Amino acid sequence: MSTPPLLNDILQLLIGAAVPAAICALLLAGIALRQEGGLNFEAGGKFQRWILWSAIFLTLPGILAWFASRGVSVPVVTNGGIMSSWMGSIAGTFSAFVSQIVVGRLVPITASFFVLKAALDAAHGHTPLGSAVAAIFLLSIPGTIQLLQSWNTGSAFATTDLLSSLWNYLAGIILPEAAGLAVVGAIINFVRHKPVAQMVAAALAFLSVSALWKLVQVMVNS
DSSP: OOOOHHHHHHHHHHHHTHHHHHHHHHHHHHHHHHHTTSSOOOTTSHHHHHHHHHHHHHTHHHHHHHHHHTTOOOOOOOSSOOOOHHHHHHHHHHHHIIIIIIIIIIHHHHHHHHHHHHHHHHHTTSOSHHHHHHHHHHHTHHHHHHHHHHTOOOSTTHHHHHHHHHHHHIIIIIHHHHHHHHHHHHHHHHHTTOOOHHHHHHHHHHHTHHHHHHHHHHHHHO
C-alpha cells in the first residue's frame, strides 16, 4: 500500500524545516550560554541541550534511515518536493522567516544587546567576556550552520558523527586558540603585577584536554 500524498507532503514539510529549526536552536543555545555564564556552561544545561537539538535537526534523515535499517517503515519523500501548494507555501514562508527575520535581523539585534551587557558588566567592575563570547557565538550562527552541515555524513549514524566532529573541532581548534588567549591574559596580569597562575593553568588545561581524554579512555579499557 502506497503512502498517502498528504502524509508524504507532511513528512517533506518537516524534513525541509529541519535546517531552519536548527538555526533557531542555535539562537536559543547562544542565549542559554549567556544565562549559564558565557565563559562556561552547565553540564546537561540548556546550552548543551539546544546544541544537541540542532545536531538532531540537521541529521534528521540519518535518524530516519537508522530506524529504517531496524525494520521500521519510514515513508520519507526525497524527490519531487511538496505536491500541495498550500504546504509548499508554508515551507517557503518558514524558511524565509528564519533566513530574513531570525538570522538577518533578530540574531544581530540580540548580539548587540549582549555587547551592551558586556559594557555594563565592565562598568560595574565585572568581566565583560561572558557577554562578549555569547555575542560572538550568535553572530557566527550562519557559519556554524554551514560547518555543521559539512560534517553531516548522511549515514544512519550521522548525529553521532556530527557530534564527534564537533568535539574534534573544539579540541583541535577552539581550545588551542583559547589557550593562546589565556597566555596573553597571563602576560597582561604579569605586567600589571597580578596573579598569573590561574591563567597559566587554564592554558595548560586547554592544551591537554585531548590528551586527558585519551588517558581516561586508556584507563577505562585497561
